Amino acid sequence: MSGDGALARLIRSSAGGNAAAAGEVCDLCAAPVPEDHRHLYDTAEAEVRCACGPCSVLFAGDGAGGGHHRLVPRRRVRLPHVDTAPLGVPVGLVFFVPRADGTVTAEGPSPAGSMRWEVDAAAWRQLAGRIPELGGMEPEVEALLINTVQGMDHHWIVPVDDCFRMLAVVRREWRGLSGGGRLWPAVEQFFAELTEQN
Structure with missing residues (x-):
């Protein structure tokens, strides 16, 4: 992206x-x-x-x-746990971006850089039907950002530039195949510093 x-x-x-x-x-x-x-x-x-x-x-x-x-808006909203299993994305650190054409993409870090998937739009609409905040997201410029790695439970609606900052933190800290010892503390610090704003 x-x-x-x-x-x-x-x-x-x-x-x-x-x-x-x-x-x-x-x-x-x-x-x-x-x-x-x-x-x-x-x-x-x-x-x-x-x-x-x-x-x-x-x-x-x-x-x-x-x-x-x-x-890009500045709105950040912390959400309760969001079950994204129906979206079929097999990673715990990921963000979902609804597009103006009705499609939804997911992106997350990997040892080879960021990976991107197209999400089933019908599954996204069903999820948004259960969580009204998702239906109010601005296409292209807001994302659902999730971190469930290592027992974390972070679910946020954020501006897309926050997602790119998260990818930048991962890229800066990633070592070897698994990420190394500095990666996950840096990711957790990134999420700890997110604050809600309208």
């Missing part, structure tokens, strides 16, 4: 670097951006792009930018 440039920037920011100090700029106008800048989702390239304040305002409304760029 994300290009190497966007993922590299998120890896740097997940390491605690200051975006402006690192020379990070708006991907639309090249203006410097602060650390807490907004992101746009490029639907044509399936990438997250950095946006300065003025550029992010241009894409704030429905249909702004012709739909090519969508402003």
Whole structure:
């Protein structure tokens, strides 16, 4: 979903670097951006792009930018346990993104990088029928993010840029075939730092 440039920037920011100090700029106008800048989702390239304040305002409304760029929201909602077994995705650290065309994709980390699956759309609709918050997600730019690895039980609706940050943390920390000793503490810290916001 994300290009190497966007993922590299998120890896740097997940390491605690200051975006402006690192020379990070708006991907639309090249203006410097602060650390807490907004992101746009490029639907044509399936990438997250950095946006300065003025550029992010241009894409704030429905249909702004012709739909090519969508402003990534900041909403985070913690959910009770969500049984995703009917979706058929065999991993415990994964995020699900509903698409504007009605399809749903799932993506999660692996030793070879991130893996992506297409989810049965009917199974997703049934799940969303039981959990109303899922039906209210914004296509392309919000995701259901889950971590059930090693006894964890995290279920969140998050902006997609949070998902890319999670992938960046995994990519930064993964060692060997199983991930190594630093990976899962870093993932748990990532989830511990998520906070609800509207």
